Amino acid sequence: MLLNFIGLMVVASPAVLLAVLGLAALVRFRLTEIAMARCAQASSMIGLVASLCILAFMLASGRRDVPLEFGDWVSMHATTPDAANVENRNSTADNHDALADDGTNESFESFHFRLKFVFDRLSVPFVVMSFVLCGVIGAFAFKYMHLESGYGRFFLFYSIFQLGMVLSSLAGTIETLFFGWELVGLSSALLVAFFHDRPSPCRNGLRVWAVYRFADAAFLMAALVLHHLAGSGDFELLMGTGSWPYGVAAITENQALLVGTLLLIAAAGKSALVPFSGWLPRAMEGPTPSSAIFYGALSVHLGAFLLLRVGPVLEASWVLRVMVVSLGLVTMVFAAMTARVQTDVKSALSYASLVQVSIIVVEIGLGLYYIALIHVIGHACVRTLQLVRAPSVLRDTNALENALGDHLPTAPSMWHTWVSDANRERFYRFGWERAYLDCILDDWIVNPFVKAFRYADRIELALTKLMDGKREAATTVDASDAEIAGKK
């Protein structure tokens, strides 16, 4: 009972923060900066203490996982004979209709959305790390964002992000994980476009959102396929009875390959792996605290977390594991080359972050789950510190260089020794253009898509005009509204 209450505190603390900030925004109640920051700090602190209590209990009792069940959020169960009849009559797929084995026409088609959270060796470190880093950034942003016009908006998005991270970390079902995953995506995209009085952050925010949406689509498909295969989205059923990381997936190799590929696409989108890496430097348009916590520390590791969570699915197919390792290696090489030619500190740090994330992905592909988990935690903490420190490091460096009257001395790298100038120039170009990934996506996917639909739009407009005859719409344009509004 007490454990359930503490577990509830972990989940409820960010939810309450979101409710408070959201309600205040809805009824236009102006909270002071201090009030918002204190609420954020209180939320992180309560969540952190509660999760540490659970960790202490697990260490003391030796339990490897503590499930926290809230029952069915949505439950639907059909038992109508005639409904089953019709489905049977119309069905084109035989895996969907579930008539009773005894021949009675009773439909067992049902849908359950369980609210279940799991505290285990993967989720507890992740949720503790989320609370620690969110708390640190909340405290940092209190000063950093002082008197910023979007102060309230920042903390609203921050609360959505924190809730998303906690839900994703503790999710006991794939649907709950998807719930948190989407919240993280939305808050990230909106924070990229935080300085929305300029077009560039908005363009970048949309780009991030578009990549996330496609990754989310893959995730949703994977969730539904898993749901169908296992009859439920519960990780316990999907990954076997063993606790993390010793579960055994209850699906065949081919099924694992299908589901795993979809999940790999989802993870690649969220963690900016190749070919979706283009959004990472764009995300640095947001305020530094959000860049630090989202793209440097937490959000970028969420893809790796997903792969860790579905580790047993990866182990069910060696082809899938090869794909994971290959993707990690390719991204690692790409990010390492690109990071070296960035001219702004946040972009350089973001690509450096990507190098580590891709190494983590390789570790996951090789089955080194504990190493990957430790790597995630260490890397997230270091990178948050680096990103938060970045603005003042620049100032310190400037001060030093002014004092010296010259640039700071740098040691010649191995590139100068081993690689010819011409090749260095090629590599430089390759890194500077970010391996042409954005261009390839634009030229092969975005532009043809836009062109095709704009062409269809032109055809439709021409058809409409043709059908309309000569009589033009005389009063369709409400342009005068603007003038009316202006006069008022």
Place this chain on the structure above:
Amino acid sequence: MKELHFPWLESSILIPLIGAIICMFLRDKRQAQRVAVIASGITLFCTIAEWYDFTTLNSFQARDHWDMIRWLFGDDIFVIDELTAPVLPLTALLYLMTIVSTLSTKLGRFSFGLTLLSEAIVLATLSCHEPWGIICLLSIGCVPPWIELHRRKASTRIFNIHMGLFIGLLVCGWSMVDHDAGSGRVSLLPTAMLSLAALLRAGVFPLHLWLTDLFEKATFGTALLFVAPMTGAYAVMHLVLPYAPAWAMQSIAVLSLVTAVYAAGMASVQIDARRFFSYLFLSHASLVLSGLEIVSTIGLTGALCVWLSVGLSLGGFGLTLRSVEARIGRVKLDRYNGLYEHTPTLAGLFLLTGLASIGFPGTVGFVAMELLVEGAVGVFPLAGVAVVLAATLNGIAIVRAYFRIFTGRTFQTSAVLRSRPSERFAVIVMTVLVLGGGLWPQPGITSRHHAAESLMKIRSRTLDAMEMAQSAPEIDEDNSEDANASNTEKLIPGDEAEPIIDPRLANPFDFDDSETDVRGDP
């Protein structure tokens, strides 16, 4: 059939009708708006009371107390059932919100009389169970937008062609069904005609030009209210779903899915906000239609849930866009308009309702969309992919529109553009419904699940009747009357009267609760 405790159905139709008549005699537009607000407010109260009263009866369908129409025509024409019980208050809410949020800049163009008239017609359509009544009301429902187009001196040709064809197909198709029902079977042609009519009204590709045209030429409010209640889906449920063979259902589903993806793609490249909204709506309406044709309990439940969530969320989304238009005129999406600093509340509602329409977690559409995708995947995996793809593209289109309308620069004006109290009221109501339905979805899902099961049962019942009729021996023309009678006897054992037409084919929704009570415990 059980009776409600008050004539809620007739009241909810009569009150807007009276309001419309009063409004038409009022020359002062502000006074007309006040009358319209009162009339639509009372109508909303009636529909909510009707829904509540109906749920206490624990029945699949019920008729009015002191039913005047029944007394006049001797038949249950207006009936509330599980399918439409929540749709009626939703429709009344959309009308109320549209009227309430009409700003003074729009008073000169927006007709409150016609709006109330159309509310009465739509509520009557959604309450009507008689096929001919539905057809008549659907036809009359096309008149108010037509009058407005005519008044604005806009070309009505596209609207005339499409709606004329729609009405013609409905009338011809149902006449044939009536004729066929006499022989106990429904042939291919009327099914095809009714399906085509439904596709036309729902705006399925390539029969959707009227929809974008209407949004461009009519006032935003009128266009929104003409499409948002999705009477086309209601027509499908009553006139097509019970009779259509599996192949017809699958064809409609495929066309709907193609439309959903195509319209989502079109929405994401539009540069005019009205055209963007029309495609966005079309994509969602097609998803509902495809779900209705999936014919699995989960898929159908998902479709009915999406119907409600899309009606609510895109209704709110459209109203927000309308409010923005009332401030700056036609909104173009090829530039950044930067309205956030002036209208943060509207920006928030725009994003919230838009995300709810694509099934974002925590909003009213989340579980609905999950159910729809699950149902689609269960029947045909590619259908599930199409639904997810459409939702993905719609999501991108909505956030793109949000950025283009509210961000990118700061809109410079000396006018005060902040939201008015009436708009803030609308925003709070919509937000509470969108988030409330999202965080506490079980009651809505249970209600829609019951409705879906009932619909499946009705379809099963009708198909059984058709199968029995088809398996009957061929009838000699000379002895057709006798044979028909014996055939009917076979279909309805124990019925000593001499109905020539099997009632299951004449009107599948006409039955006793005892016969088709699919409700479980309340």
